[in-house]
Amino acid sequence: MAELQFREALRAAIDEEMDRDEHVFIMGEEVAEYNGAYKVTEGLLDKYGFKRVIDTPISELGFAGIGVGAAMNGLRPIVEFMTFNFAVLAADQILNHASKVRYMLGGQASVPIVFRGPNASAGQLAATHSVAYDSMYSHFPGLSVIYPSEPDDAKGLLKSAIRSDDPVIFMESEQMYGMKGEVSEEDDYTIPIGSAKVKREGDDVTIIASGKMYHIAKQAANQLSKDGVEAEIIDPRTIKPLDIETIVKSVKKTNRCVIVDEAHPFGGMAAESGFLIQREAFDYLDAPVQRVTLPDVCAPFSKPLFDLWLPDAKQVIDAVNTVTYRN
Amino acid sequence: MTKKKSEAVFTPIGSYSGENDRVQKSVDLPEATKKKHKDLGLSDDDVIEMYNQMYLQRRFEERAMQMYQKGKFGGFLHLYIGQEAISTGTVFALNDDDDIITAYRDHGWGLVRGVTAKEGMAELYGKATGCSKGKGGSMHFAKTENHFWGGHGIVGGHIPIGGGLAFANKYLDNGRISACFFGDGAVDQGALHETLNMSQLWKLPCIKKKNGYSMGTAATRHTVGEIYERADGYGMKSAMFNGMDAFTVYENMKKIAKEVREESLPYFVEIRTYRYRGHSMSDPQKYRTKEELQEYQKTDPVERMKKYILDEEILKEKEVEEIEEKVENEVMEAIEFAEESPFPEPEELYEDMFSGTPHFHDKK
Secondary structure, eight states: OEEEEHHHHHHHHHHHHHHHOTTEEEEETTSSTTOOTTSTTTTHHHHHOTTTEEEOOSOHHHHHHHHHHHHHTTOEEEEEOSOTTTGGGGHIIIIIIITTHHHHTTTOOOOOOEEEEEOSOOSSOOGGGOOOOHHHHHTSTTOEEEOOOSHHHHHHHHHHHHHOSSOEEEEEOTTTTTOEEEEOOOTTOOOOTTOOEEEEOOSSEEEEEOHHHHHHHHHHHHHHHHTTOOEEEEEOSEEESOOHHHHHHHHHHHSOEEEEOSSOSTTSHHHHHHHHHHHHSGGGOSSOOEEEOOOSSOOOSSHHHHHHHSOOHHHHHHHHHHHTTOO | OOOOGGGOSSSOOSSOOSGGGOOOOSSOOOOOOOOOTGGGTOOHHHHHHHHHHHHHHHHHHHHHHHHHHTTSOOSOOOOOTTOHHHHHHHHHHSOTTSEEEEOSOOHHHHHHTTOOHHHHHHHHTTOTTSTTTTSSGGGGOOBGGGTEEEEOOSTTTHHHHHHHHHHHHHHHTOSOOEEEEEEGGGGGSHHHHHHHHHHHHTTOOEEEEEESOOSSSOHHHHOOSOSGGGGGGGTOEEEEEESSOHHHHHHHHHHHHHHHHHHTOOEEEEEEOOOSSOSSTTOOSTTSOHHHHHHHHTTOHHHHHHHHHHHTTSSOHHHHHHHHHHHHHHHHHHHHHHHHSOOOOGGGGGSSSOSSSOOOTTOO
């Protein structure tokens, strides 16, 4: 195992895949000469040159579409968005074209493309820069949506995403790029898309959390442990396809579940997982499933309001106390 | 309500935008080429094949329209009638492995790029034997093995994709170019402008072309200035020519394609045409004047080509009739084929979503 920052793990995945397949290239705002807005692509321009590491204008719709066309015509683009909050401008290309072209042409085209970049909030950036989009993209058939929480997951899953023959949304976080973690040094290390991971074992409650929320869940679990409550944390890693079997298996063991989701509450990963758990594990539940999400309100700028808005460990502990009737 | 120019606070009113209510055509058509086919490097057989193609596109759509009116199939039916010179002239000018992508008015492009009349008609009927297996319908004809990437339904949405096809060709250095077609309506989409900028910036070997008449709004009512001049803002080469004459399209496209291929440069082309029928079958032709229609019918591209073939004595009248009869039979057989073909099986609902391992959330 090697200790890598999240960004280094991502870079290693991109580097290895670009080295392995000359059809892989990366484009996005500031990815080349500036070495990446968050330095994920640092050094790639020097290694692969201007043909394969391409700075784009601030034209999310246009370069996302050029990526889709290039993917249809034989290449494997990695399209970086400075944040998925800006990818909203490219939504027509992702939702109407990348995800649908193959089906509507009766299987005559493939779109092996990765759209990647940071997701959700990154501190006090106000309403338009703070939304978690993983649940929204998961709504659309044809897309895989990955939101890893640790460098090892990030590396293994990004390599799988780049090799996927279908479009993948790969989400990161500005606040996790510097986070360090052990990363497998296994040769050509990949993690299959669609498999959750039990990241902490426990018998008292299941906490489901991915991406940045995994770390909130972990803080909560450590705190709860001091009070004698052992939480099992499931990191779905892939929001879609969702590994509901692993989740249900854990819930059948702990009989209680809290879902932590960085999205707003309506129709999100928490809502969907909660529905599936009640259907698949109804007889095993000792308490209604609880969720911790953003409130149904825009991100505020002001620090006290922002802290109130973003899910934190205290909210997770409260939810665990609710399902364990300790409140 | 009487429309008065003075009341046009935001959008200019109607097709009477000239002085003294003079009728203005939606486009002014430039002169067609004076060159004969041999001057353009086309053989007699090429010309016969061009006519064959154009007549097929015309009869396919006229019959499709009849079947649509009879309620044989649903969905939209956007006709290409009147624009056959563009698809035909272009496909003859490009190499067979050059990439073509278009918007939803795509039947003509499909037919000229190898979608058979049977596959096309079956697609309109939503049958499993259609070119897109009944998954796409009228708006999504495609034959990707022949480098025809479809028929796309979002106005302007396919334009960046056309740029991407060119991007891949340049990246792979395969000598191919791409051509992306769209209607008047798409020129106001931001997707076009983002793609124009990046195509010029990255010197993508592509030709972006607009033609026609948007849904029900004459160009003078939705677009400022001459369309082809929009390329100037991007430092892009541009051209504007007659799209009712297949030889004119061929001559210009041949020259442009050569330049695009050799120089690896984008080109913005305005091909002026006139659509004979409304936007789709549910769209009455109220927005076009009778004079406007009659004047343009004189320049019908199919009639024009037929007249040329007879005037130049490439074929005798009887031989032309034989071609027409053959095409008519081909179209009627296509209708029979479409009607007799099976609909997709229920399990086909879940097919063609993924190239790799399929995944469907909560599929029973």
